[in-house]
Structures are given as structure tokens and as C-alpha cells.
Amino acid sequence: MSGDGTSERSGRRSEERAQPPAEQARSGAQPTSMSGEEPATVNGDANTTGGNGSGTAKLRSARSIVWARRRAALAGFWRLYRVQGAGMAGLGILVAITLITLLAPLYSDESELRASNAPGGRMESPSTEFWFGTDQVGRSILTMVIWGARVSLQVGLVAALLAVTLGTLIGMAAAHFGGWISWLLMRLTDWFIVLPNLVLAIALVIALGPSKVTIIVAIALTSWASTARVVRAQTMAIEGRPYLERAQALGAGHWHQMTRHVLPNLMPLVLASATLQVSSAILAEASLSFLGLGGPEMSWGTILERAFSAGAISVGAWWYMLPPGLAILLVVLAFTLCGRAMEVVLNPRLRGN
Amino acid sequence: MTPVLEIDDLRITYRGSRGEIPAVRGISLRLEPGDTLGLAGESGCGKSTVAGAVLRLLPVGTDVTGRIVLDGEDVLAMSFGRLRAVRWAGASIVFQGAMHSLNPVQRIARQIAEPIVLHEGLSADAAEKRAVELMSQVGLPAWRARSYPHQLSGGQRQRVMIAMALACSPKLIIADEATTALDVMIQAQVLTLIKKLVAERNIALIMISHDLSVLADTCARLAVMYAGKLVEQGPSNEVFADARHPYARALSAAFPTVGDPAERRNPHGLAGDPPDPSALPTGCSFHPRCPVAMNECATATVELRRAREDWQAACLRVEEVA
Amino acid sequence: MSGDATNERSGRQSEERAQPPAEQARNGARPENMNDGTAAPMLSARDLAVQFTAPGGRVARAVDGVNLDLRPGEILALAGESGCGKTTLARTLLGLERPTAGTVSYGGSALRYSTKALKRYRRAVQLVLQDPTGALNPRHTVYDAVAEGLRIHRVHDNERDRVADALSRAGLRPPEKFFLTYPHELSGGQRQRVVIAGALVLEPQIIIADEPVASLDASVRGEILALIMRLRDELGLAAIVVTHDLGLAWNIADRIAVMYLGRIVEEGPVDRVLTEPRHPYTRALVSVLPNSPVPEPVVLSGEPPDATEVPGGCRFHPRCQVLASGLAEQAGVADACRRTDLPVLSAETRRPPDTAGDPGQSAAGDTGSRVACHYAHATTASPA
Numbered sequence A: 001m002s003g004d005g006t007s008e009r010s011g012r013r014s015e016e017r018a019q020p021p022a023e024q025a026r027s028g029a030q031p032t033s034m035s036g037e038e039p040a041t042v043n044g045d046a047n048t049t050g051g052n053g054s055g056t057a058k059l060r061s062a063r064s065i066v067w068a069r070r071r072a073a074l075a076g077f078w079r080l081y082r083v084q085g086a087g088m089a090g091l092g093i094l095v096a097i098t099l100i101t102l103l104a105p106l107y108s109d110e111s112e113l114r115a116s117n118a119p120g121g122r123m124e125s126p127s128t129e130f131w132f133g134t135d136q137v138g139r140s141i142l143t144m145v146i147w148g149a150r151v152s153l154q155v156g157l158v159a160a161l162l163a164v165t166l167g168t169l170i171g172m173a174a175a176h177f178g179g180w181i182s183w184l185l186m187r188l189t190d191w192f193i194v195l196p197n198l199v200l201a202i203a204l205v206i207a208l209g210p211s212k213v214t215i216i217v218a219i220a221l222t223s224w225a226s227t228a229r230v231v232r233a234q235t236m237a238i239e240g241r242p243y244l245e246r247a248q249a250l251g252a253g254h255w256h257q258m259t260r261h262v263l264p265n266l267m268p269l270v271l272a273s274a275t276l277q278v279s280s281a282i283l284a285e286a287s288l289s290f291l292g293l294g295g296p297e298m299s300w301g302t303i304l305e306r307a308f309s310a311g312a313i314s315v316g317a318w319w320y321m322l323p324p325g326l327a328i329l330l331v332v333l334a335f336t337l338c339g340r341a342m343e344v345v346l347n348p349r350l351r352g353n
Numbered sequence B: 001m002t003p004v005l006e007i008d009d010l011r012i013t014y015r016g017s018r019g020e021i022p023a024v025r026g027i028s029l030r031l032e033p034g035d036t037l038g039l040a041g042e043s044g045c046g047k048s049t050v051a052g053a054v055l056r057l058l059p060v061g062t063d064v065t066g067r068i069v070l071d072g073e074d075v076l077a078m079s080f081g082r083l084r085a086v087r088w089a090g091a092s093i094v095f096q097g098a099m100h101s102l103n104p105v106q107r108i109a110r111q112i113a114e115p116i117v118l119h120e121g122l123s124a125d126a127a128e129k130r131a132v133e134l135m136s137q138v139g140l141p142a143w144r145a146r147s148y149p150h151q152l153s154g155g156q157r158q159r160v161m162i163a164m165a166l167a168c169s170p171k172l173i174i175a176d177e178a179t180t181a182l183d184v185m186i187q188a189q190v191l192t193l194i195k196k197l198v199a200e201r202n203i204a205l206i207m208i209s210h211d212l213s214v215l216a217d218t219c220a221r222l223a224v225m226y227a228g229k230l231v232e233q234g235p236s237n238e239v240f241a242d243a244r245h246p247y248a249r250a251l252s253a254a255f256p257t258v259g260d261p262a263e264r265r266n267p268h269g270l271a272g273d274p275p276d277p278s279a280l281p282t283g284c285s286f287h288p289r290c291p292v293a294m295n296e297c298a299t300a301t302v303e304l305r306r307a308r309e310d311w312q313a314a315c316l317r318v319e320e321v322a
Numbered sequence C: 001m002s003g004d005a006t007n008e009r010s011g012r013q014s015e016e017r018a019q020p021p022a023e024q025a026r027n028g029a030r031p032e033n034m035n036d037g038t039a040a041p042m043l044s045a046r047d048l049a050v051q052f053t054a055p056g057g058r059v060a061r062a063v064d065g066v067n068l069d070l071r072p073g074e075i076l077a078l079a080g081e082s083g084c085g086k087t088t089l090a091r092t093l094l095g096l097e098r099p100t101a102g103t104v105s106y107g108g109s110a111l112r113y114s115t116k117a118l119k120r121y122r123r124a125v126q127l128v129l130q131d132p133t134g135a136l137n138p139r140h141t142v143y144d145a146v147a148e149g150l151r152i153h154r155v156h157d158n159e160r161d162r163v164a165d166a167l168s169r170a171g172l173r174p175p176e177k178f179f180l181t182y183p184h185e186l187s188g189g190q191r192q193r194v195v196i197a198g199a200l201v202l203e204p205q206i207i208i209a210d211e212p213v214a215s216l217d218a219s220v221r222g223e224i225l226a227l228i229m230r231l232r233d234e235l236g237l238a239a240i241v242v243t244h245d246l247g248l249a250w251n252i253a254d255r256i257a258v259m260y261l262g263r264i265v266e267e268g269p270v271d272r273v274l275t276e277p278r279h280p281y282t283r284a285l286v287s288v289l290p291n292s293p294v295p296e297p298v299v300l301s302g303e304p305p306d307a308t309e310v311p312g313g314c315r316f317h318p319r320c321q322v323l324a325s326g327l328a329e330q331a332g333v334a335d336a337c338r339r340t341d342l343p344v345l346s347a348e349t350r351r352p353p354d355t356a357g358d359p360g361q362s363a364a365g366d367t368g369s370r371v372a373c374h375y376a377h378a379t380t381a382s383p384a
């Protein structure tokens, strides 16, 4: 990877330029160095660890100032986020769901999820005791949905994290190393983008055997491509900046350029992309589980699948299908709202001022 | 006639990592249509800050007091929408270092044309035609229209920025170090173009530069800033040749004369440290570096004083310095 | 990507440092002595050419045959029209751009473009970019920006002192005040000084600076130029300073090379070139200076040059005032001006005047300049 040819990328400044990444374009509107630079502080240090290496050891007192700046940057981020109604609604939903899920052991009993320990009768309709009714073996749907959230969210978050990491690495590599590496990675990306994700995931899960880990891997492997594509475009735009040339002129290698300059500048984009990715991962998990490819743990998708196979539709047990379905919808909506709001804050152009 | 720009006791304080920085400490300016003002001064003395304030382009949280009236409208009280409209058609600024703010992935003619489309309602094609015309006026051939910024040299990008500022026929142009990357020939061409526009369209011009000869050549009046204040203001040729304020004198004296053996291999600056805006000296802020300082300079409040008709300097020794 | 061995290796930085190609003149406070042409060049370019593809299938010949030598302790000014290829030349000398033809050599051996070799090279040769605003990462503090070079080259001792020292030398005082400042909180000139400090902090042997003081006021400018002179005198630093400002060349440079459309058209000692310019383009540049040695200010006519349409014959001929005024005709070279290509100026300095038979190399003595112009050759060869 560090052959002579690729290392210097003499073609970097030629034709092959990034497509307009939304973020980059300052829309040619007032070319200001002042206002142009200012958003960087807002989104900058909110989410990066910045560049403090070994030398900071001696800057002890300085470190606290750096942290104060980060806090201020976070506060700036928050100020812009807070005014967005939809984003705040999404955040509210997420906080509520997180609390309900995390505190579940305090107010409900996991053992009631075992069929042998079911507290109610078969397919009872909603009542004051069982708010959402019961399933075919008498378990409370509400308890199932609450405990199912743990698996659904876990799979969604981990799979999204994996997918975004993979996509970021591949996108950066494709942009940074020109030549055949870039060509190969981009073909691979295009291929994954056009392939139907779900079909591929199903095939993967069947091949690897259904389990929580397989599902996570399958989702991650089938959904990194879109991240890779935006990351590549953004990386190319960042690499066109003179400060990368300065770093190069100082003798910086690929690793330094990537970790000190490109990645911190990519972070806002990656973060927003990750948030959106969680929604699709949760949906994917639900679909796989619904198709009976879930693991033994109960997730929202699994509940739906059981409802379906227990003939909930034919007996008109709407309470069996509706709660997990609504839960999925709500979480997906919440993550999407948050992701969009973050994009708006981090991308000055969408902010419209 | 209403002045194009009237600045009254403008004070600007940044709040940043270095604490509060009073970058501008009471500046008043007035430009009628057709007026040209050159603004010079120490690096970091607040010139770009004044320029940014005129279009309210300073970072959020910056303290701005005083009055800025642009073509009869109070800038500090303007609504955001109004401000947007004014930013191209009313006044346009070529920012220092702005050449790097060109969109790297858009052809330059498109970028020049964009404000024309937005503010003058021309069709995209007509606007691009106008953009190409503007480009040729600043010495860029038509085929360059299809270039991306990275395909241009530093000076060529700077000329794109100038063309962009002229695109919407503004009433006021502020050029902040807009010709630093231009050689004398192209610079002369650009300056001639700007002078012609000023004369023809009766617009006002503020030109910020370190090159006093450029300012003397282009502008009728010259103002010199030091540590956030105007220290001298007067007819440009005379200020250039025979400044009253010791700092302004030092500025023009530090200009090398090619052919002068005394300056061969002998660059000289100004002794002493540049002023630290958050810990300014008392009295005349130039006194620690002033070659002709007196005892009272360290304590007295020094305001602009009349040196001559139409010529002021902020120095206790205005009359004597010669 | 992670396999970048060079960066991960715990480098013994003292060994890694590139060796000075020639013994540096330690006590040589006399610049005239240092570059009397005897020392071997540290950095040289031979027949360098760089081409770019431009819109519409054009080919921009940004650098089109350049020979250049930089000797230890020498300051060379590079002047020329906007767009004539100065930045491209500087970038190519640093290995940031690969030449289409020709070679760059450092310390007598051709530059190698492997990551490792370039890193070592760039420890010794520093670049100051043209546009300081873009050259600083908006997310890095001033401290990080200046310390970046030290970290890349693993100079860990006294990092803080080194950074503070570089900043205050570059005129940002007190340096501690600027450590945690972000670039957008600085004025244009302050940014420029951060970039200069970042180059100085590695104590390079050569600095290639692209318009280093263009956005600095006269007083700071003088300070930085004096600093470059001092580093040269004390440490034998050599520098190439790209500038439009002939006053700057007069202030600090030993030699000046004037470029036009990708070629050096005149080159020689500053005292000579700026007081007795021989190439018509140099004369035009000098003529507009205040108190110019050239009596009449020359106004060049014609279109500004275009690197994609290099005229045949002398590349300056469409705008040449000597040709336009008929002087070239009188000297009998008008045809040559329009048709005969001029040879690329070689980098050989210092030739005794009597060997100046080759018109491309006409040198007028020890302090002579070399010029690529038919008219100059004709008039020097047969003085009226």
C-alpha cells in the first residue's frame, strides 16, 4: 500500500475531484473567511478529540482550557439543536425509550417471558392488568415489547456502528489512495449499493446460522456502502484543502494525514450518518426476525413473527401486532429526526442563514 | 447626498480563547459616493474586523457597539433577510484570504454568476456571460471560465474574487488585501478597473492593504490604524509622503526603495512588540515603541487632533513631528 | 492505509535528519562569499517541466524548462507575473508535484519519491504556502499547527519551548497567548506568521516560501525578513522566496530569478538585475518602482500570457516593448524574436565574460546576469 506510485498521489489535484458534497458548497454566497470559518467551531470540537498528542503533557493548565472550549462548542451545538422542534421531539422519544428499556428490571420481571411462567391466559385482549393483552401462551405483550427493545436497540446500534466504521474506512481509503485501490473499492461500493440489501442479509444469515451476532454482521456488511460513498466525496473535498498540502510538505505520512486532518473533519458527517443508519439497522433486524431468522432472544421483529405464526391476524388479535410495530416505527422515526436535526446543525448550508 | 457608509464610534470586542479582545476601539468614518479610502495599519490592528462589521459578518457573540449606517440603513438593526440582499447588491467585500473560500467543486464562472442570478434575476446563461466578461476585465481569458479553483494560481483566484465582488454593481466595495498575490502589471490593470468603476458608477471604495503605494495610487484618502484606533487620516499622497503620526511615518519609512544601498540586505521593522489587544498600554498605545515619546504620552488620553485642514493625527506632538 | 511503516517506526530523529549536502559556512556572515559559485548546490533543478491538463483539452505548461541552483546560505528571490508557474515550481521542488520532465536533486542526488525518502527530505526543506488562511486546519489550535512538524518527525524534547520560540520569532508575542487560539480567531497576518513559525520550528536547512510576507505590514515584514537573514548568517539557512515584491528581493535576496510563462528569463545577482535589468520584461517590472533606475515607466500591451498558449519564438514577444518600439528591428533581431526559440537558461553561474560566446549563456562577468533575450544578446555581444 505504500508503493512509490500511490504514496504521493501526484494525481490528487487533477481531474478526479469530489462530487459536490452538500456540506462543502458554500453556495458561492458571500465568500467570507470570517463567517465561513465560524461554523467550524460549532461542529468542530463537539465531537472530535482534536489534535492533542504527546506535547500536551506539559500543557496541563492548558488542557483545562481546551476542555472548556469543547464544552463551549458542545453548548454551541446544543443551542442550534435545541431550536429544532422535530429534532427535540426525536431526542425526547429516544430518552424516554432508553429510560424505559434500561429501567425494565426495576418494574418488570424477566422470568415472566418464559412460557412456563406466563402470568395471563391465552390471547387475552387489553385489560387493566395486561395493557396490551397477552400472547398465545399468556405472556404480557407489554412486557415482551419492553424486553424486546433491548435486543432491537442493541442490534441496531452495534450494526450501525460497524457499518459506519466500515464505510468510513473504505470511503477514506478509496479517496486517499488513488489508482487501482480506489477503483476496486469504488466498484465494490457500487456493487453493494445496487444489491438488494435485505436479500443479501437473508442469504448471509442463512449461511452463517441465525443468531444475534450473525444478524449484526449481516446488517453491517450490507449497509456500509452508502456511508462509504459520502465519506469518499467528503474526504476528497477535505484533501483538496491547502492544510493537507501543508501537512504533506511537513513530511506527514498517510496515517498522520488521515487521523489528524481528514478524520476530525469527517466526524460531523459520520456522526449524522451513523444516527440515520441506526434506523435502517433496526428495520433490517425487524425484517430478518420477522422472517424467522432471528436468534432465540426476543426482539420486536421476533414478536411480530410469533404473532404472525400464531395466527394473530386471523383471530383479530390486533394488540399482538400493533405494539411491537408501533415501537419500531417510533424508534426509527426518532433516530431519523435526530439524524436530520444533526445534519442541519453540522451543515451550515442547510441551516439557511 | 446621503453618505454610502457612515461609521460612528464603532467598538468591537471579540470573546474568544484569549479572553476579551477589544479589536476595534472607537472608529468613525464617512464615505460619500465616489469616495475612496485606503486603510492601512499594523497586522492585527482591526482592519478586517471593521470590514466584517459593515456587513455584520463577525462571529456570534461578538460585542458591537456604535453605529454603522450603510446607504441610509442602520446595519446593526437590519433584519436578516434585508442583510442578505444588501450583502451583494449594497456592498460587497473581497475578504482577505478569501481565495480559499471558493467552492472547490464548482466551475468558477458558475460561482461568479451565482450572485448575479440571485440578486439581479438574470437567467443563468446571461449571468455566466456577464461572468466571463468580468473575468476578461481582470485578465482571465474566457476559457478559464470552465476551470475549477484548484486549476488556478493564487493570483488568478484572487482575481476571481475581485470579479465576484464587482458582479452585482454594489454601491460600496471593500477590498481587504485583495491584490496581495498580484504582480504589478496585473495589479495595475485591476486597480485601473476599480478606479474606473468608482468614477463611472459613483460608488465608494475602502481598500485595505499593507502596500501604502497601492493605497496612495488608488485612494484619495488614507487612514492608518494602530491597536484598534485610527491614528491618522488625511489626503493619501500627503500622508504617504509625510505622515504626522510616528507610527504612520514608520510604516512608510519601512517601505524599501529598490536601488538604495542603505536598504540592501537590511530589512528593518519597527522595534518592540506588537500591541497585545487584551493588555494595551496606558495613554497613547504606541508609546512603548514610539521613537519620539514624551513622559506624558504614557498617561495622557490621545484622540485624533487636527493636523491641517482635512488631516488628523492622534499624537500629542502633531505639530512638531515633521 | 494502516501499514504506513514510516510513521509508526520509532525514528531516531537525529540520524533521520538529512545530511547537509555541503559543509555549511559557520562563520560566514558574508553572503557574498557564501555563494560565489564555488559551493556545490544544495538543491537544484534540471530542465524541469510540469504540465497540467486544463479545461477544453488544453495543456497548461506551468513550468516549462527551468534550471535552478540553490547554494548553502543563499537567498534566491523568484519573481514573475501572476500565473507564470512560481507556485508550481516551488511545489515541484518540494516533491509535492511530480515533474513531467527533468529532475530535482538535493545534495547531489536526484529526489526519490518514496514516502520514506520524501519524509526525510521534508525534514530539511520546508514550504510556506501562499495562502495562510487555507493552510491552517480550522480545527487545530495554533499550538497544534506549529507543533505538527515536530510531532511528525518525532522531536519530543522541549516541544513547548520550541513552539513558543518559533512563535515569538515569527512575531506572535507573547506566544503563550496564542497557543490555544484557533485560526479563525486570528487576523490574516497572524495566520501567516503561524505558518511561518510552523516552518521554522523544524530548523530546516532550506525554506521555500511562497509570498511569505504578502499580508504583513511593513514593520512585521521587516522583522520576519530580518529573521530569515539572521538564520542564514547564523545557521547557513538557504531560502527561495517567491514574491511579486521587488523591494523584498532588494531587502534580503542574493540572487533573483525572473520567470515568465514557465521559464526563467533573467537570473543573476540582485544588485545587478534590479539596477540594470536586461530582459525587457524585467525592465518593465523594475520601471514601475518608485525611483526606478529605468527612466520611463513601461506599460505592457497585449493580453496577459496564458500557459496553454505559449507563443513561438521568444515567449514574451507579443507584449515586448522593445520589439513593439522597433528597437529590436534596429538591432536586427526582430525576426528572431518572433521565430527563433530561446534556449533554456542553464543553471551554470559565474562564467568569465570572455567565454560568453554561447548566446543563451551570456554572462557579463562575475556579477553578471544571464538573460534569455535575442535583443540583450545582440546588444551585449556588440556594444554600440
Ligand SMILES: Nc1ncnc2c1ncn2[C@@H]1O[C@H](COP(=O)(O)OP(=O)(O)OP(=O)(O)O)[C@@H](O)[C@H]1O
Binding pocket: B014, B015, B016, B017, B021, B023, B041, B042, B043, B044, B045, B046, B047, B048, B049, B050, B059, B096, B277, C184, C185, C186, C187, C188, C189, C190, C215, C217
Ligand atoms: N473571531 C475572533 N475571535 C477572537 N479574536 C479575533 C477574532 N478575529 C480576529 N480577532 C483578533 O482581533 C484582532 C484584529 O483582527 P483583524 O483581523 O481585524 O486584524 P487586521 O487588522 O485585519 O490584521 P491583518 O492585517 O493581519 O489582517 C487581532 O488581534 C485578532 O487576533
Ligand SMILES: Nc1ncnc2c1ncn2[C@@H]1O[C@H](COP(=O)(O)OP(=O)(O)OP(=O)(O)O)[C@@H](O)[C@H]1O
Binding pocket: A013, A014, B150, B151, B152, B153, B154, B155, B156, B181, B182, C052, C053, C054, C060, C061, C062, C080, C081, C082, C083, C084, C085, C086, C087, C088, C089, C130, C306, C307
Ligand atoms: N492543477 C492545475 N491544473 C491546471 N492548471 C493549473 C493547475 N495548477 C496550476 N495551473 C496553471 O498553471 C499556471 C501556473 O500556476 P502557478 O500557481 O504556478 O502560478 P504562480 O506563478 O504561482 O501565480 P500566482 O502569482 O498568481 O500565484 C497557471 O496558469 C495555472 O492556471
Ligand code: SF4
Binding pocket: B245, B246, B247, B284, B285, B286, B287, B288, B290, B291, B292, B293, B294, B297, B302, B314, B315, B316, B317
Ligand atoms: S502621543 Fe506620544 S507616544 Fe503617542 S505617537 Fe505621539 S509622541 Fe508617540
Ligand code: SF4
Binding pocket: C279, C280, C281, C314, C315, C316, C317, C318, C320, C321, C322, C323, C328, C336, C337, C338, C372, C373, C374, C375, C376
Ligand atoms: S527576445 Fe525579442 S521579444 Fe523577446 S524579450 Fe527579447 S527583445 Fe523582446
Ligand SMILES: [Mg+2]
Binding pocket: B047, B048, B049, B096, B176, C187, C188, C189
Ligand atoms: Mg485582516
Ligand SMILES: [Mg+2]
Binding pocket: B153, B154, B155, C086, C087, C088, C130, C210
Ligand atoms: Mg502562486
